[in-house]
Amino acid sequence: MICHRKLWLFANGMGMEHSSEIVYEGKLIHEHSYVKRSEKFEEVTLGGIKVDYYDKKRKVIHEVKKSDKIDTAHEWQLKYYLYVFENAGIEGVTGILEYPKLRRTSEVILSERDREEIIIFEKEISEVIHSEQCPDKTETKICRNCSYYDFCFSGEEMD
Template identity: 50%
Template sequence: MNITATHINLYHVCRRELWLHANGIRMEHTSDVVAEGKLIGELSYPERSERYTEIEIDGVKIDFYDARNRVVHEVKKSDSVENAHIAQVKYYLYKLRQHGVDGATGIVEYPKLRQRELVELREEDVEAIKDWEIDISGIIYGDICPPVIHSKICRRCSYYDFCYVDEDTY
């Protein structure tokens, strides 16, 4: 199984969700939060699909890539800047570099915040990404699902009912 940008994102958010997702247990189709995120991505920049290219490298799909300026655009519905989003875009840049596209940068866009975060790939990021890939492989091929993380983010997660089915309250 190729490691995808979704795996990278989930690795930084919840290793349990990473394991479940990678092992075919998908709950996103039941989530209003996921549906809202897709809608924000589609409606915030309607002209984007005409101007930018969707590319796939080693199973990693970049929805909006400006090939002329070598810029990856990633839209997030979140109302906060998150490390997982930055990590995901760094992974895109890493995959581009592996395929001969040097000097690409990324922009994570938060329409709800009216904010943008510039993302660059540094050499120390490359080493970290290699470590992430090793850790992710260990998690997704592991026989045991990681434990529930009991975080405030759990309440909005599409896996909430799955993870807390035996819990009285959280």
């Protein structure tokens, strides 16, 4: 949903997230926003995903975003988490997207239509990551905040 090139690079072992200042800022928001709530939540690793804040008692996954705007990709990320939980036999889980900078939350649920869409996305993702060629640059404003910015644009100036 964001950039096929980013997906391909990450899936093919060229991860840069650990060195990105933006990711570091996101981690700080996680730690500071949840410092008093950590005992209530569990970290869950399941089916290739890692959920930082799962409220087992209420069956709610909390996903915290540092962004100052609500994004469809955030919603689909959380829907995918719900899908993975469901496929692992954990039924009735819902999600809450949290935007500490905006002081907003948004409830996320998984519909039958979403399940069908996710199956299509998985097929499309598989095609991208198994492609021989690294996809072309997206070259949109999201590049400025991407951990691959230097990799994609070293020696170039974006407009």
